Amino acid sequence: YRFYASGFSRGESVDSNGNEVGNGWDGGHLGFRSDWGDLEDAFMVQGEAYRDEFDPGGSQEGAHVLGRWTRLLSNGSSVEMQSYYSTSSRTDLFTPDSEDSLSTFDLSFQHTLAPSGPHHFVWGGGYRADRSDFVNTFNAGNFADPERTLTIANIFVQDEIALNEALDLTLGLKLEDHTFTGLEYMPSVRLAWRPSDSSMIWAAVSRAVRTPSRIDRELEFPPIIVAGGFESETLIAYELGYR
Numbered sequence: 001y002r003f004y005a006s007g008f009s010r011g012e013s014v015d016s017n018g019n020e021v022g023n024g025w026d027g028g029h030l031g032f033r034s035d036w037g038d039l040e041d042a043f044m045v046q047g048e049a050y051r052d053e054f055d056p057g058g059s060q061e062g063a064h065v066l067g068r069w070t071r072l073l074s075n076g077s078s079v080e081m082q083s084y085y086s087t088s089s090r091t092d093l094f095t096p097d098s099e100d101s102l103s104t105f106d107l108s109f110q111h112t113l114a115p116s117g118p119h120h121f122v123w124g125g126g127y128r129a130d131r132s133d134f135v136n137t138f139n140a141g142n143f144a145d146p147e148r149t150l151t152i153a154n155i156f157v158q159d160e161i162a163l164n165e166a167l168d169l170t171l172g173l174k175l176e177d178h179t180f181t182g183l184e185y186m187p188s189v190r191l192a193w194r195p196s197d198s199s200m201i202w203a204a205v206s207r208a209v210r211t212p213s214r215i216d217r218e219l220e221f222p223p224i225i226v227a228g229g230f231e232s233e234t235l236i237a238y239e240l241g242y243r
Helices: 214-218
Strands: 002-010 025-037 041-054 058-072 078-091 099-112 119-135 147-164 167-178 182-196 199-210 233-242
Touching (some): 147 214
Antiparallel strands (some): 025 041, 041 058, 058 078, 078 099, 099 119, 119 147, 167 182, 182 199, 199 233
């Protein structure tokens, strides 16, 4: 286990006449990490908290905690489960009625099966919930809904197949379900060939998706920006490499 702490104090800058410009910044962090268990069951917990204060009168603070459990099964398979929670917020002297905070809960699971013949199979899934509160009194920019919880759930499978001693084929698929866009799919195919012990040639085709954020879908700045309109961005990637 270990514990740590750090802090800093940054003085204000000065202009060409020697006058302070009001941008001082003080901050501090506290954290810990603990690992225990054995080869069969390994556990880890870590956490951190911070607070920063900056002139003239603003501040930001946050904290997170993460836990992970890894278990090696008797047949050579392994199971890993991880979860974390984080929270952050920011305030400003000039806009005391404004609010900018975010809380995130995340849970993930992965099962790596022992190799079976030419196959090495991995599957898993996860769930994340983001709760954000945003109110801006500085200008007209705000979200259509100041309070919003977004969720995203996923499941994935991957099979690495040894076609022969020098050629591997990897097939994978990930499905995601997002609050804004619903179900998205991301497949991938990868082929790796080792013509010698010191070189490898590989090629891949995959589909990636970027789901829209709250800024994409809900930001309003009348009459310039109207909320809505953005859908998922998709990418088909073709790769070829030598190592």
